[in-house]
Each structure stands twice: as C-alpha cells, then as structure tokens.
Amino acid sequence: MLEKKHIQSLYKTLYRIRRTEEEIARAYPTDNIKSPVHLSIGQEAVSVAVCDSLQSEDIAFGTYRGHALYLAKGGNLKEMIAELYGKESGCGRGKAGSMHLIDTNARMYGASAILATTIPLAVGYALALKMRKSPQIVVCFFGEGSTEEGAYHESVNFAVLKKLPILFVCENNEYAIYSHISARMGNTDVSARASSYGMPSAKVTDGNIFSMHEAAKKAISYVRDQKQGPYFLEVYTQRWVDHVGPDEDFHIGYRSKESVDFWKQKDSVSHLKSLLDEEVSHVIEEQVEQEIKEAFLFAEQSNFPKVEELYKHVFA
Numbered sequence: 542m543l544e545k546k547h548i549q550s551l552y553k554t555l556y557r558i559r560r561t562e563e564e565i566a567r568a569y570p571t572d573n574i575k576s577p578v579h580l581s582i583g584q585e586a587v588s589v590a591v592c593d594s595l596q597s598e599d600i601a602f603g604t605y606r607g608h609a610l611y612l613a614k615g616g617n618l619k620e621m622i623a624e625l626y627g628k629e630s631g632c633g634r635g636k637a638g639s640m641h642l643i644d645t646n647a648r649m650y651g652a653s654a655i656l657a658t659t660i661p662l663a664v665g666y667a668l669a670l671k672m673r674k675s676p677q678i679v680v681c682f683f684g685e686g687s688t689e690e691g692a693y694h695e696s697v698n699f700a701v702l703k704k705l706p707i708l709f710v711c712e713n714n715e716y717a718i719y720s721h722i723s724a725r726m727g728n729t730d731v732s733a734r735a736s737s738y739g740m741p742s743a744k745v746t747d748g749n750i751f752s753m754h755e756a757a758k759k760a761i762s763y764v765r766d767q768k769q770g771p772y773f774l775e776v777y778t779q780r781w782v783d784h785v786g787p788d789e790d791f792h793i794g795y796r797s798k799e800s801v802d803f804w805k806q807k808d809s810v811s812h813l814k815s816l817l818d819e820e821v822s823h824v825i826e827e828q829v830e831q832e833i834k835e836a837f838l839f840a841e842q843s844n845f846p847k848v849e850e851l852y853k854h855v856f857a
C-alpha cells in the first residue's frame with residue numbers, strides 16, 4: 542500500500558483528469574470546442590499509474606485518446622483546453638486539436654490520429670536516447686487496435702533487436718471503435734504476442750490502480766536499470782462513453798450497459814477518494830475545480846490564430 546501523501550497526489554491527478562473531461566463533455570455541444578474529442582473517462586488510471594512511476598525527464602508518446610496521458614505527464618491544462626477551442630494559445634497553436642496534443646516542457650512529445658504512427662517515432666526517440674547514453678526512457682501508449690498495424694510489429698521488433706529503453710503500454714479496452722477484439726484477432730493475448738518478439742511482458746486485468754502502479758514500477762525499473770531493452774505492459778480497462786464524442790453509446794448495440802457497469806464498479810476515482818479523509822479530498826477537489834474553471838476561461842478569452850499563421854510551423 543502506498544503512503545497517504547502518495548495516494549493524495551494520485552487522487553489529485555486522477556480527479557483533475559476526470560473532471561476536465563467531464564467539463565469537455567459539458568462544453569462540447571456549445572460548439573466552442575472545434576475538434577472531435579476521444580474521451581478517456583474510465584481509462585484514466587492507466588496513464589496516472591504509469592506516469593506517476595516515471596521521472597519528469599522521461600519521454601511520452603500517445604494517441605488521439607490522449608487527454609489523460611497529456612495531463613498525467615504534466616502537460617499544461619490551460620493550453621490543452623485552448624487547443625480544443627482552436628485558439629493560438631493552445632499547445633499546438635490552435636492547429637492540432639484534441640488528437641495531436643504535445644507539450645515539450647512536460648516531455649509529452651506527441652500524439653496522432655492515425656493508429657500506430659507514434660510507435661515508430663517513440664522507438665526512434667529511444668534509439669536516440671541509447672546513442673546519447675541518456676538515463677531517460679520512453680513510454681509509448683496505444684490501444685490494442687494499434688497492435689494490428691504493421692508499423693507496430695516492425696517497431697517492437699526493432700526495439701527488441703536494438704535493446705532500446707522503451708516501455709510499451711497497451712490500454713486494452715476490448716474495442717476498436719465498435720469491433721470487439723475477438724472479431725479482430727486470432728490470438729487475443731496481446732502481451733503474449735508481444736513477448737514472442739523477445740521482450741518481457743505483464744498484464745494487469747483487475748482495473749485496480751495499485752496493481753497498475755506496481756506493474757508500472759516493475760516495468761520501468763526493468764527498462765531503466767537493467768538496460769536489457771523494451772518491456773510490454775498490457776492493462777485491461779474500459780471507456781465509459783462513445784469511441785468519439787461525449788455521449789453514452791448503448792443504443793448502438795455493440796456492447797451492453799452491464800459490461801460497462803462492471804468496470805464502473807472498479808472506478809479508481811471513487812476508490813482513491815474512499816481512502817482519503819473527507820476534508821483532504823474536499824480541499825483537493827476545490828483546487829482542481831478552480832483550476833479547470835480558469836483553464837476554460839483562458840481558452841474562451843484567447844484569440845483564434847491569424848490567417849498569416851496558417852503555413853507557419855508546418856512542414857508542407
């Protein structure tokens with residue numbers, strides 16, 4: 542069991558992500574948010590547990606479902622909301638939207654809308670770190686759907702071959718949009734398949750943030766200290782709302798309300814809150830609510846980029 546102070550800090554990070562995404566969901570229908578949003582609600586504990594075990598100089602790469610990772614890695618909240626609003630003060634200067642979050646100060650080096658495309662970038666970064674003999678490591682987040690892409694297989698093979706300092710984190714929420722994993726993979730054991738490339742793997746299936754934290758610590762220490770190459774961590778989880786957008790999706794019929802309720806009972810936000818004194822959680826919640834209010838105000842009051850900015854900071 543972690544110390545009280547540590548649990549408080551995990552709770553603050555988790556609560557901050559949950560409430561930020563709930564506010565995004567609330568604001569979405571006003572059309573102030575100019576980008577599609579893929580919410581992590583229900584999945585936040587994975588990013589929180591892993592990032593809590595990293596050092597601040599470690600590098601993260603993620604996907605379009607990236608709000609939780611960006612915030613857990615220390616990304617700037619105001620700039621994230623401004624980015625969703627398409628404003629020039631956003632972390633991508635209003636040109637990137639929710640799916641391409643980046644904050645180089647926090648060593649959150651990017652996310653992409655196209656499946657598996659950040660995996661080779663992350664592996665390339667890990668190669669650079671190794672060549673520079675840096676103590677940093679890379680952590681690369683993706684959904685189990687990305688493990689169906691060729692780029693994933695080429696990248697993990699190369700990372701193992703070159704013994705690169707990278708932790709692969711697969712958030713297995715069972716669905717790629719509305720297709721269940723069993724309709725997509727002959728062998729649904731994603732981490733066993735990853736291990737077959739020649740790296741150790743672990744699987745956390747119970748949805749418990751402390752199990753995730755323990756597994757992440759072990760994985761990170763393997764990558765950093767043993768210098769024997771990559772490690773693959775698969776974490777079972779479930780998103781509570783639609784693949785994209787802020788609403789529930791049970792009317793579509795691809796999954797049942799009961800299957801999501803099963804995961805809601807494991808909710809890490811209420812779990813951690815139940816371990817804290819009420820006054821302590823109350824103070825944390827008030828601080829976070831104030832910060833979120835200020836972030837939305839910052840986004841609303843910021844300007845849209847000028848037309849002259851259109852071709853700046855782009856390759857072509």
Ligand SMILES: Cc1ncc(C[n+]2csc(CCOP(=O)(O)OP(=O)(O)O)c2C)c(N)n1
Nearest residue numbers: 606654655656684685686687714716717718
């Ligand atoms: C190369 C590619 N193919 C298809 C898509 C369309 N697409 C967007 S999200 C998605 C599902 C991905 O599922 P998963 O990787 O498990 O992540 P999750 O959305 O569950 O977080 C698909 C097929 C895409 N963005 N990129």
